[in-house]
Amino acid sequence: xxxxxxxxxxxxxxxxxxxxxxxxxxxxxxxxxxxxxxxxxxxxxxxxxxxxxxxxxxxxxxxxxxxxxxxxxxxxxxxxxxxxxxxxxxxxxxxxxxxxxxxxxxxxxxxxxxxxxxxxxxxxxxxxxxxxxxxxx
Numbered sequence: 001x002x003x004x005x006x007x008x009x010x011x012x013x014x015x016x017x018x019x020x021x022x023x024x025x026x027x028x029x030x031x032x033x034x035x036x037x038x039x040x041x042x043x044x045x046x047x048x049x050x051x052x053x054x055x056x057x058x059x060x061x062x063x064x065x066x067x068x069x070x071x072x073x074x075x076x077x078x079x080x081x082x083x084x085x086x087x088x089x090x091x092x093x094x095x096x097x098x099x100x101x102x103x104x105x106x107x108x109x110x111x112x113x114x115x116x117x118x119x120x121x122x123x124x125x126x127x128x129x130x131x132x133x134x135x136x137x
Contacts, residue, residue: 001022005101008075011101012086014103015116020106021103023104024108027049032076033101037104044063044065044066050066055118087100095137109127
């Protein structure tokens with residue numbers, strides 16, 4: 001299944017049908033893409049989303065980055081509670097959103113190192129640049 005994993009329907013269907021899934025995404029909230037792929041994402045090196053930090057941060061930026069990382073543990077959990085309940089009904093076992101995402105075969109990341117910061121990646125992740133369907137003016 002070729003899907004955007006944000007809505008979580010694609011990963012659920014792929015797991016239910018036991019078929020491979022390819023994820024196509026721009027960014028994932030709360031660093032779940034890094035957690036699902038077991039990609040290293042230390043808060044002292046990888047800036048959190050929406051902070052506008054680069055990979056070379058000052059000490060105060062690193063502290064702020066770490067605080068946002070810790071806050072994500074609390075405010076991101078409720079985002080996927082309904083999905084995890086649905087997954088429990090379908091599979092009859094407790095499964096987290098991160099566990100389900102970790103079964104993805106390949107991740108096509110719409111990042112571009114020209115406009116973004118460099119970060120660690122796993123072998124099943126590929127950067128394909130900022131593909132956009134909007135027409136230019």
